[in-house]
Amino acid sequence: MREEMKIMIVGIGGVGGYIAGMVGQKYKNLTLIARGKRGEALREHGVVLHSDFHGEKIVKDGVIRECAREVEEIQDLIFLCVKTYALEDVCQTLGSCVDDHTIIVPVMNGADTAQRVREYLGKGLVVDAVIYTTAAANEDYSITQLGQYTRILLGAVREEEHKAAKVSAGVLGEAGIEYEIPSDVRQAVWEKYIFNCAYNVITAYYLGNVEEIRAYEDRRAEFHMLLKEALQVAKADGVHIRQHYMEEEYQRFMRLSKGSTSSLKRDVEAGRPSELETFGGYLLERARNLGVAVPLSEQFYDGMKEKIRNRTD
Template sequence: MKIAVMGAGAVGCYYGAMLARQGHEVVLIGRALHVDAVRTLGLRLETADFDQRIGLAASTEASAAKGAELVLFCVKSTDTEAAGALLAPWLEPQALVLCLQNGVDNAERLRGVLPQEVAAAVVYVATEMAGPGHVKHHGRGELVIEPSSGSGALAQALAEAGVPVEISDNVRGALWAKLILNCAYNALSAITQLPYGRIVAGVGVAEVLRDIVAECVAVAEADGVRLPGGLDLAVRRIPETMPTQYSSTAQDLARGRASEIDHLNGYILQRGALRGVATPVNRVLHTLVRLLERKHAETAA
């Protein structure tokens, strides 16, 4: 099938490349620096099992999505509506748009912009852009996908490409579970500029993680979310399965870019305030990351 990746950062490039390796026609839509590198040399996908350059199309324009049967929507949560509006004139009526984003409300927000079918997905993958046109995979890669008219064929295509997939009727709960993992680790990694494995070795970190998660769970329960089981185990597994991974928030700050912190710990603050649940630990983390963002912006100016 023809597949467009809207927002070809580390996550989009990884899944796009895995599908391209199986013979699908993939076009990456992203920043000029990466697009130029992919057009010249192909996309380099570096994993523990292989290091390969993959030839695929790349563009800086949303019009490249014309004719796509599937769109992997991978932009930052801050850009959801704007990117959806750019895509809207070019999408086929029957195209399926799969949200591979952090946060819990992107699919709902995107449905307000696009008439096409939009499905939410939960992403568990450790990747980074190691350079222009070079994505490095550090671990995992599974997806949890919301049922849709095309989810069966999509799951088969992804599985054939080496991507484990689960179709779940509780994607909202899975999205919240992923949000809680992000709230636990993203800000800490960003503030310290340390990978997950080194973070958990710090004195007092286990207690901080416990407090972050407890606040998030209280907000989720007040919001009527049905969280899946095994959350505590999932929190412990992050540094075990991704010990060398820096959070996306840490990578954004290191590159001087605005992060998604408002859609992570900031979202917990918002929902907690609405539901009358106190979230002081998440507030501190959100505030510190926002201060670092301002510091980097002032330094760059």
């Protein structure tokens, strides 16, 4: 019975909090990994989700643990919802809750995230996933999901893992979360990643919301070029990208509602660790290995590193 599945969510920030708030309505065998004050708040008030899309949700059934190392029961399904820079550390804590049948779904950004999980864990069924949403944790550790749209795309190339993607999708669907199983999950992952490589990087570089990027012709042109360079890397890597991707994603950028920005911009602005290595470093490394020139992405990456260094000095 799916409802009896042991489900664990690691990282109860924007994405993990959204998934916990929804999945917890339906699945009671839930373990949430949240540290320090966040863990205390969740123990006291439960997961409190304010969602534009689904309304107000509270989940009080979850068992809260500081670290996955405290969990001795093998889990059926684990959602990893941490930032990409924390992925390796988190995977090292999962040993006692994963066996060969455990499904692990990193609901995170990045082009190589699921592959990294496979390499770090060496066991379990790892699913590639991408989430389209805007969600963030508040100061009181409640979670706000903005806008009338949230969707998770899941899949895997290997047959066994693709079946695991379908099981995970079933769980999400029963919890009221919209999902899709695309025919080419690598395409889905890269199509989001290419956008992130342009949008997250440019908003963080100028520390601006979308309207502050769109207002200047040169910034619009830079956005377009960053998109194009990342697209060229994807193509050189053998990823199939839909035909009118550039035009459609540029139009999406032009239509994003005022005030929209990226997680990278929010993190850099707040002086927190960031996913720059995911949106800049990894792209540059792939470009170098594949012999693709990405001069503007390089310029933005170097500029961002410099800015981050200056802010922390």
